[in-house]
Amino acid sequence: MILPLSATVAHAAAPSNDTAAGATVISALPTTIDQDTTQATTDAVDAALNVNCGAPATGASVWFTYTDADGSGFLADVSGSNYSAGVFVTEGNPADGNLVACGPGQAGVRGEPGTTYYIAAFNDSSTAGGNLSITFGVLPPAPTAALTVNPKGVAYKDGTARISGTYSCTNADGYGSDIEGMLTQTVGRLKINGSFFVNPLECDGATHNWDAFVFSDNGLFSGGKAANFSVAFACGLVECTVAEASGKVQLSRNGK
Missing domain, CATH: 2.60.40.10 (Immunoglobulins)
Structure with missing residues (x-):
């Protein structure tokens, strides 16, 4: 008996931090994370936040979260990525739409002690991902x-x-x-x-x-x-x- 040949197509899974629900926790500053975002997606939350940011695109977004214990703030820098990347920063759940900072290449915020922030890094020029390099660093002193x-x-x-x-x-x-x-x-x-x-x-x-x-x-x-x-x-x-x-x-x- 000759059995028919069959092919199985493997679909790579989206990264675990593809949405804010699975955001990667940043526990200390400074921290640098390198991540493959080629399978990351974008969704309605990204689009809603971008209404007040105006990036050309929000492709392949991945999420991080950081609780600022002492209110000294932080800076998220994605300029080391191999694609044009941008950053959203929200105070609390991103679905609530409380965007507090955004920008191409980097964004930062200084707020009240104990505030939890969610940070999205995304391709701001297309839907494709790539090699994301994001550094969470300490803000310089206030002016x-x-x-x-x-x-x-x-x-x-x-x-x-x-x-x-x-x-x-x-x-x-x-x-x-x-x-x-x-x-x-x-x-x-x-x-x-x-x-x-x-x-x-x-x-x-x-x-x-x-x-x-x-x-x-x-x-x-x-x-x-x-x-x-x-x-x-x-x-x-x-x-x-x-x-x-x-x-x-x-x-x-x-x-x-």
């Missing part, structure tokens, strides 16, 4: 900022004003940090308002001078008293620190 505004400024003939001061900042990206604010001057019954913006900053810990021209949208600044409210934003990897300065500024005409 610091300090700001002063000089009590004297200048009003020019064209109606613009110039104010100045000093600032310092640390642990921040200078191009992602700035000084901005408002200058208000009352002339008769008219309240003249103007705004200013200074960027980038030098966030090396030293004290630096800054100055800005203030342009009004409803009148001309002139010599006399004005009220200032200024804010310095020093922004690091996952957060910004704010320093405020407010008070009176005496504007002189053309520096006189």
